[in-house]
Amino acid sequence: MGLVPTMGYLHAGHLSLVEAARRDETFVVVSIFVNPTQFGPHEDYERYPRDTAGDLQRCEEAGVELVFMPAVTDMYPPDATTTVHVAGLTETLCGPCRPGHFDGVATVVTKLLNIVQPDRAYFGRKDAQQLAVIRRMTRDLNLPVEIVGCPLIREPDGLAMSSRNAMLSADERQRALSLYRSLCQARERIQSGERNAAAVIEQMRRIVAAADPARSDYISVVDPDTMQPVERIERPVLVALAVCFGSTRLIDNMLVDPGGQNA
Numbered sequence: 001m002g003l004v005p006t007m008g009y010l011h012a013g014h015l016s017l018v019e020a021a022r023r024d025e026t027f028v029v030v031s032i033f034v035n036p037t038q039f040g041p042h043e044d045y046e047r048y049p050r051d052t053a054g055d056l057q058r059c060e061e062a063g064v065e066l067v068f069m070p071a072v073t074d075m076y077p078p079d080a081t082t083t084v085h086v087a088g089l090t091e092t093l094c095g096p097c098r099p100g101h102f103d104g105v106a107t108v109v110t111k112l113l114n115i116v117q118p119d120r121a122y123f124g125r126k127d128a129q130q131l132a133v134i135r136r137m138t139r140d141l142n143l144p145v146e147i148v149g150c151p152l153i154r155e156p157d158g159l160a161m162s163s164r165n166a167m168l169s170a171d172e173r174q175r176a177l178s179l180y181r182s183l184c185q186a187r188e189r190i191q192s193g194e195r196n197a198a199a200v201i202e203q204m205r206r207i208v209a210a211a212d213p214a215r216s217d218y219i220s221v222v223d224p225d226t227m228q229p230v231e232r233i234e235r236p237v238l239v240a241l242a243v244c245f246g247s248t249r250l251i252d253n254m255l256v257d258p259g260g261q262n263a
């Protein structure tokens with residue numbers, strides 16, 4: 001059995017995970033659950049886009065065998081007091097900007113894995129830190145599941161696919177292309193020999209600032225295994241950023257190998 005955990009409002013990024021599960025010839029289960037515990041009190045839980053009928057149709061067309069769509073009350077009895085916390089990996093990038101977010105993610109993924117009991121679970125590299133957290137958690141807790149990481153899927157113009165893209169105005173959507181543009185510049189610069197992470201970040205910051213974002217949470221160059229900031233780029237690095245346009249927070253990343261083609 002293969003599980004693809006999602007928060008719904010399914011797009012081609014989600015469906016690429018379904019495809020990966022189908023290629024592995026698993027019985028494909030998609031879970032759709034907008035998990036309230038991974039949203040902060042001032043985040044977009046209420047505003048998060050939802051489209052149950054459309055999602056079910058997309059799952060059916062994609063050959064999904066079973067959709068698990070629990071209610072919040074099914075997942076969280078009022079007296080539930082247990083959470084899963086992954087230390088270290090959650091202390092950089094999105095961790096400090098979204099206190100409690102990764103505890104919410106780790107806890108709900110543990111619950112989904114225990115309920116569905118899949119052999120494999122599929123996660124996108126769009127959420128690279130989340131994937132690292134889940135890999136570490138399943139290893140540390142001996143969860144009997146294989147975690148499969150899948151490529152980040154982009155729109156034709158480079159914008160990383162995300163359910164949150166639906167919340168962008170046309171103008172914000174255009175300005176949001178600065179994330180991908182800054183990542184491509186970073187890759188080019190690193191592969192042309194730049195080894196100083198601060199210089200790469202400064203150039204990205206200029207590109208993003210020119211698009212006039214409401215807020216920039218971070219622009220970082222980190223070790224892809226530990227998520228810790230890197231100063232000298234000597235090995236493949238994860239270049240990652242989180243930027244808000246209007247009240248929509250977008251994340252994007254790229255794995256860059258200084259010695260060659262990007263991965």
Ligand code: AMP
Nearest residue numbers: 006007008013123124126127152153161
């Ligand atoms: P979400 O519904 O945003 O929680 O995402 C559910 C799963 O789909 C996560 O494993 C995400 O990393 C993955 N995902 C979302 N967007 C993309 C994308 N553009 N490319 C690849 N995977 C994605």
